[in-house]
Amino acid sequence: EPEVTQTPSHQVTQMGQEVILRCVPISNHLYFYWYRQILGQKVEFLVSFYNNEISEKSEIFDDQFSVERPDGSNFTLKIRSTKLEDSAMYFCAGRSGVNYGYTFGSGTRLTVV
Amino acid sequence: GESVGLHLPTLSVQEGDNSIINCAYSNSASDYFIWYKQESGKGPQFIIDIRSNMDKRQGQRVTVLLNKTVKHLSLQIAATQPGDSAVYFCAENSGGYQKVTFGTGTKLQVIP
Numbered sequence: 001e002p003e004v005t006q007t008p009s010h011q012v013t014q015m016g017q018e019v020i021l022r023c024v025p026i027s028n029h030l031y032f033y034w035y036r037q038i039l040g041q042k043v044e045f046l047v048s049f050y051n052n053e054i055s056e057k058s059e060i061f062d063d064q065f066s067v068e069r070p071d072g073s074n075f076t077l078k079i080r081s082t083k084l085e086d087s088a089m090y091f092c093a094g095r096s097g098v099n100y101g102y103t104f105g106s107g108t109r110l111t112v113v
Numbered sequence: 114g115e116s117v118g119l120h121l122p123t124l125s126v127q128e129g130d131n132s133i134i135n136c137a138y139s140n141s142a143s144d145y146f147i148w149y150k151q152e153s154g155k156g157p158q159f160i161i162d163i164r165s166n167m168d169k170r171q172g173q174r175v176t177v178l179l180n181k182t183v184k185h186l187s188l189q190i191a192a193t194q195p196g197d198s199a200v201y202f203c204a205e206n207s208g209g210y211q212k213v214t215f216g217t218g219t220k221l222q223v224i225p
Contacts, residue, residue, distance in 0.1 A: 042216065043204075043215040056211065091157070103159065104156035107154075
């Protein structure tokens with residue numbers, strides 16, 4: 001069964017450093033999303049991406065965050081200057097159409113120290 | 114903003130019994146609902162979905178019930194197994210390619 005693949009599985013970074021989280025969506029997916037989950041809390045929406053542009057973003061997704069699909073394949077989330085409160089699991093998700101469910105990756109655990 | 118807690122509601126069931134996990138939603142415009150299962154250290158895994166023009170949908174060992182009048186969604190798991198132990202989230206979507214919004218989750222513990 002096709003999977004959404006995320007790398008790395010765990011990233012430790014110093015506060016103030018830039019991080020790039022990577023996702024390889026399923027090939028027929030058209031809509032892409034990033035979510036995050038702080039330990040023990042619910043899954044929170046960050047941003048949705050369609051047709052090479054952001055279609056919606058949450059208030060969490062401030063100007064420290066950016067997304068790209070640089071080569072038509074990988075989908076990346078960049079955090080320019082990480083803060084301690086950015087520590088969370090980050091999930092990439094995709095869907096192939098509006099009548100189809102969302103498939104989530106297994107996540108990247110980001111730890112900011 | 115929304116308030117979230119560090120302690121999830123927990124449902125403990127005996128292996129072999131049926132489980133019912135409930136969820137309330139607030140957005141009247143939601144027309145697509147999904148149940149996800151999340152095991153420790155993993156991403157949300159799709160279980161079953163239902164559209165707002167239905168009130169019941171069945172899968173393998175799982176049934177989702179939707180009551181739009183009271184904005185309530187439930188997930189029924191038949192003959193619960195130890196492998197069903199996880200956190201279960203309901204999620205809602207208002208249509209199109211919009212985001213899903215997750216509920217706070219319920220932890221299901223299956224007692225062997």
